[in-house]
Amino acid sequence: MENPADYDINKDIENEDVDETKIDKSKYRLVCWILSERGAVGETILHLCMLHATAIHIDLAKRLLRFYPKLINDIYMSDEYYGENVLHMAIVNEEPAMVKFLLDSGADVHERCYGNFMCPEDQKASRADSLEHEWVCVCPETNYKGYVYWGEYPLSFAACLGQEECYRLMLARGADPDKQDTNGNTVLHMLVIYQKLATLDMAYETGASLSLKNVQHLTPLTLAAKLAHIEMFFHILNIEREIYWQIGSITCAAYPLSQVDTIDVNSGRISNNSALNLVVFGDKDEHLELMDGVLVDLLNAKWNTFVKSRFYRQFFLFCFYFVLSLISFTLRPGPSASQTATTVANSTLSKQTATTPISNTNVTSTSFLDSSRLSMVTRSLIATLTSNLNSTLNMTSEYIERIASQITSNITSTLQEILLQAAQDEESSSTLSTSSIDIISQNISISTENASLARHVTDTISETLADLNLTVITVTTDTIATTTDDDDWWDDLTEECRLMHLTSATAKIRLTTEIMMQIGAILYIAAGLREARFLGLNMFIENLMTAPSRVMFLFSCCILLSFPFLRLACADEVEDMLAVVVMLTTAPYFLFFCRGFKTVGPFVVMIYRMIMGDLLRFVSIYLVFVMGFSQAYYIIFLSFDNPNTPEGVDDSVSNPMPSPLESIMAMFLMSMTTFGDYYGAFERTDHEMEAKLMFVVYMAIVAILLVNMLIAMMGNTYQKIAETRNEWQRQWARIVLVVERGVSPAERLKKLMDYSQPMSDGRRALVLRLNQSEEDKEEMKEILEMKRTHDRFVKKLQAKLLQEKHATPVP
Incomplete structure (x- = not known):
């Protein structure tokens, strides 16, 4: 329905009279003014008189109530001001005389005003209607901050606005200060929220309770603690x-x-x-x-x-x-030296095995033995060779791996033939012969282009084969025993796993x-x-x-x-x-x-505060510049050329930024003013001027501005915590x-x-x-007198309720 005024409310109202003795009065409301004849926000003419609040309008309101007395309890019907009646308005207008007149005319002192306008600001988005009750449902979590959140009841309105005379008038007419609003707040809760100390004393003195809890299970004392209202809490x-x-x-x-x-x-x-x-x-x-x-x-x-x-x-x-x-x-x-030396050999051999098939001369079980012997001897040769080259010639790991790959491809077939012959000839199983060593050495010398390097490699392998002095049959037997014997698994585990070697006293400890x-x-x-x-x-x-x-x-x-x-x-x-x-x-x-020691506790607090506050803010901005400049430098260093590197060796070994991740790390080091290794490399690229210009900009923004800003923020945090008592x-x-x-x-x-x-x-x-002190003792005397008055009011109220209970006729 586009126009709400077109809705006919009378068609949904039954014509017969309602028997008030048979209905749930909490779900019904007596209305005097016709709903379809109300104003834009559901107001009546009486509301308009109280809204203007001039002398003429007040007289007009009194005259209306003489002719239409039931009009006094009509409320605003729109969701914005729902529940507000003329008693609420008179209290807001600060007119005790009008409040007394309305009370004499039968105004409801327990009328609740829970419109959207009177709700805490952070609860307005969670408001929802219910078919079971008249008040709205809201999210219980709130900070109670609202422009006109005054507790819904007229008594709470008077307390929040400091209208003591109006408060006592309504209290004399039976208003209950312990009535709770949608958030469960009583009069004392509202006075804690608005920090009305004098009014709180008056409300407590006249019978309000300090033990009631609101929806968040907070009493006035704990509410003052949560909101950090210091004076109210200690009072x-x-x-x-x-x-x-x-x-x-x-x-x-x-x-x-x-x-x-x-x-x-x-x-x-x-x-x-x-x-x-x-x-x-x-x-x-x-x-x-x-x-x-x-x-x-x-x-x-x-x-x-x-x-x-x-x-x-x-x-x-x-x-x-x-x-x-x-x-x-x-x-x-740590890992043993042999394990470190065989790392390159294992990777090289795995590549070679994938591309070079083993001769399949015999399809019997000897094929497994040939493969096992070949693998073991080749691994030993390559491990010794790579370790020797690294220590003697000081070559890079990539260059050594390439040489090892070439050597493996040349000696694989030769070793295969020698081991196969050894397996077929039982008498040749003592050791590897000198002729076998010569054959391998000849193949190695052919595969290497550099003469001096070839001689070094040949001598190394010859010495290695002579020192190994391996028996082929013994190797074969050990291999079979290792693969088939499951009884000695613990011995194998302790031998293979370095952390399981428990022979020394250190290992036992x-x-x-x-x-x-x-x-x-x-x-x-x-x-x-x-x-x-x-x-x-x-x-x-x-x-x-x-x-x-x-x-x-x-x-x-x-x-x-x-x-x-x-x-x-x-x-x-x-x-x-x-x-x-x-x-x-x-x-x-x-x-x-x-944190439990006074000497170092504040410093721990500073660390937490700086990490969660200053450092997070700094990193969020810092990463923006680091990610941008790092990728730009990575592109620049793609053209890096080191003149000291031989023609056959890749320049990426000496490139300061060979990958995007390395460029990010380089930007971090440069921001820490560690840029000596990078600035000198700019001239070896094709974009020297661009690199140096970007370096100046980056150092100005990050190393000078951002880093010093972080230091200033941390200094401020340190000062604040140090000054906090x-x-x-x-x-x-x-x-x-x-x-x-x-x-x-x-x-x-x-x-x-x-x-x-x-x-x-x-x-x-x-x-x-x-x-x-003397001031504290005076306050103590006043509080003691106030508590005595409170006890008298409570006893009087209990006696009155008991009298009304006995006076009520039993049906």
């Missing part, structure tokens, strides 16, 4: 306390822990909505100002009762675990520390799972987010559990890479414990609460009983002795 805390005795300036007071402590006084579970938890994990600067008085005394009580001993025990246990990891990883053996590390990792993971079980997944994740170094440490423990399987699989290279990750993620766990106090408090969460609920409840004492009504409280 409500003083109202809640109970004075035991006073001698001069010394006062003994008990502070109830039900809303303050992170430990639930009934179950021992962690209370996320406690005042201490909200203050310690708050992100506002004002939360630091709340780290004073009762909260610090409570933290000290926790620390001295059980947290201190657990903290130092965890610290020393981790130190012992870290020493074990140092011993374990320091004593790890390393194995012992590795076993102890495995036990420690299992215990740490089990402790984390136990903590997650009684904390719950959400709170456990929140707990880990407060300590990133602990997350890294638990990750290293999980990786460590895979080491036994990698060891049995002889995956030494994979285990070495994971060992590097384990060490890098284990050591930062010391930062978690450093209670920053370390907050970090220490977080350590206390994190350690506390690692304790079981039953033990937490037991510890709470140790540092708290029972009050007269059975509640647990923290008893403190305070040294008060």
